[in-house]
Amino acid sequence: MTAAGLCRGLDTLFAVPPEHRLDDVDRVTARQVLGCDDHTLSELLGRGLPASGDAGEERFDSRDLFNLALYSGTGTTVPEQAFAYSLRWMRASTDELLAPRAxxxxxxxxxxxxxxxxxxxxxxxxxxxxxxxxxxxxxxxxxxxxxxxxxxxxxxxxxxxxxxxxxxxxxxxxxxxxxxxxxxxxxxxxxxxxxxxxxxxxxxxxxxxxxxxxxxxxxxxxxxxxxxxxxxxxxxxxxxxxxxxxxxxxxxxxxxxxxxxxxxxxxxxxxxxxxxxxxxxxxxxxxxxxxxxxxxxxxxxxxxxxxxxxxxxxxxxxxxxxxxxxxxxxxxxxxx
CATH class of the missing domain: 3.10.620 (C8orf32 fold)
Structure with missing residues (x-):
């Protein structure tokens, strides 16, 4: 499910343009962000996930990885879980959203x-x-x-x-x-x-x-x-x-x-x-x-x-x- 979701997400990814890329993430960190194994990461590279460097030593832009994971629909990636946690307040009642807060x-x-x-x-x-x-x-x-x-x-x-x-x-x-x-x-x-x-x-x-x-x-x-x-x-x-x-x-x-x-x-x-x-x-x-x-x-x-x-x-x-x-x-x- 994770691999399929990431592949679907890649189809709609807005990749950071080359002139603005950072390539600040290695393969190990990329797998952690995407919640995938090395085979799936290689499959994403074959499908066009932007990266630089030699095969096996690729580096990725962390923003590409974040955006790809966020819209993968797997529910298991780090960005998806972080957003689900930080946005849980959106379920609050209207009174709770309006009440004085310190x-x-x-x-x-x-x-x-x-x-x-x-x-x-x-x-x-x-x-x-x-x-x-x-x-x-x-x-x-x-x-x-x-x-x-x-x-x-x-x-x-x-x-x-x-x-x-x-x-x-x-x-x-x-x-x-x-x-x-x-x-x-x-x-x-x-x-x-x-x-x-x-x-x-x-x-x-x-x-x-x-x-x-x-x-x-x-x-x-x-x-x-x-x-x-x-x-x-x-x-x-x-x-x-x-x-x-x-x-x-x-x-x-x-x-x-x-x-x-x-x-x-x-x-x-x-x-x-x-x-x-x-x-x-x-x-x-x-x-x-x-x-x-x-x-x-x-x-x-x-x-x-x-x-x-x-x-x-x-x-x-x-x-x-x-x-x-x-x-x-x-x-x-x-x-x-």
Whole structure:
């Protein structure tokens, strides 16, 4: 079953283009990701799975392997099991998705080099849950001092590492899309039957892949949907942030002004994800409903923004980014 599913998945795989390939995974790790034996891996290579290197010593792009495994339909691969676990909250009731939630938030960035270069600068985005009816308490930045970016969206320090911690309060909101045009746009997007895939950073906001290849990242799906809204005459922006329970994923969604003057969240990728979850809350895919879950922690940044960055020795350098979002004791929000 695993071999058959992987072969079917290979037929629909969007392979990372050669100019963006990393080839960062060997055969042993590839078999672990795909949950297959060496014979099946060789069969996939014979059917066209991209790889480099000599026979028996091939190397693969980890994103190709992840995407292949995720849509193999076997239910046994590492990506499938990881997604099933991290998306189990989509089965929650509407009340659970809207209820106030408190989380202890910690984000850090550090130079990934063995020795940080001269003139180091580290930048982090700040959580901005107040944009969605939430609040931040006990915000701490280490090291202290430095500057905060425009509109308090980012914090910058002259340092090889930087950390932000806070208690973040979020709450969800269910709102009807009043505009028939917005409902039609949401329905049109849902009918495209796109696949979310891991993409190279250089392609993550490539809207053309949505229309020509049927694949999307959070960024490109949100950009595409926001573009549809704008062309229909609605004020719309993309937003990036974090999802409680999906720590390695910087998420993106759309904020659009409806006919009633209210700004509402349309989350195109949550709709795609929920289609893969058995017994998911149907509101996540309802084109007539703008559902903002209590798991969104927004920044003040749009798609294309960076939540963590480091520079030293006169240019951007590789960085180690760590994100932790854990349950915290609740306390009343200001103004609630």
């Amino acid at each position: 989380s202890r938030f910690a984000l850090s960035v550090a130079c990934a080099a063995d020795a940080c270069g001269p003139q180091p600068t580290s930048v982090l985005a700040l959580p901005r849950p107040e944009r969605c009816g939430g609040a931040v308490h006990d915000l701490t930045v280490e090291p202290a001092g430095g500057t905060v970016g425009p509109d308090d969206d980012t914090v910058t320090r002259t340092a090889s590492q930087l950390a932000v911690t806070a208690t973040v309060h979020t709450r969800g909101e269910r709102a009807e899309l009043r505009s028939p045009e917005l409902r039609a746009i949401a329905a049109e997007f849902a009918a495209m039957d796109l696949r979310w895939v891991k993409l190279p950073e250089a392609l993550s906001d490539d809207v053309e892949l949505v229309t020509t290849r049927g694949v999307a990242s959070c960024d490109s799906a949100s950009r595409y949907l926001a573009g549809l809204c704008e062309r229909a005459g609605f004020a719309a922006v993309t937003r990036i942030g974090w999802v409680v329970g999906m720590l390695d994923l910087v998420h993106a969604w759309v904020e659009v002004e409806d006919d009633d003057g209210a700004t509402k969240v349309i989350d195109p990728v949550f709709a795609l994800f929920s289609a893969t979850v058995r017994d998911a809350n149907p509101l996540l895919r309802d084109p007539a409903v703008a559902l903002r879950t209590n798991r969104l922690i927004p920044t003040g940044l749009s798609t294309g923004g960076t939540v963590a960055a480091h520079r030293c020795a006169g240019g951007p350098t590789a960085a180690r980014v760590t994100t932790k979002i854990l349950p915290a004791p609740t306390r009343p929000q200001e103004g609630s």
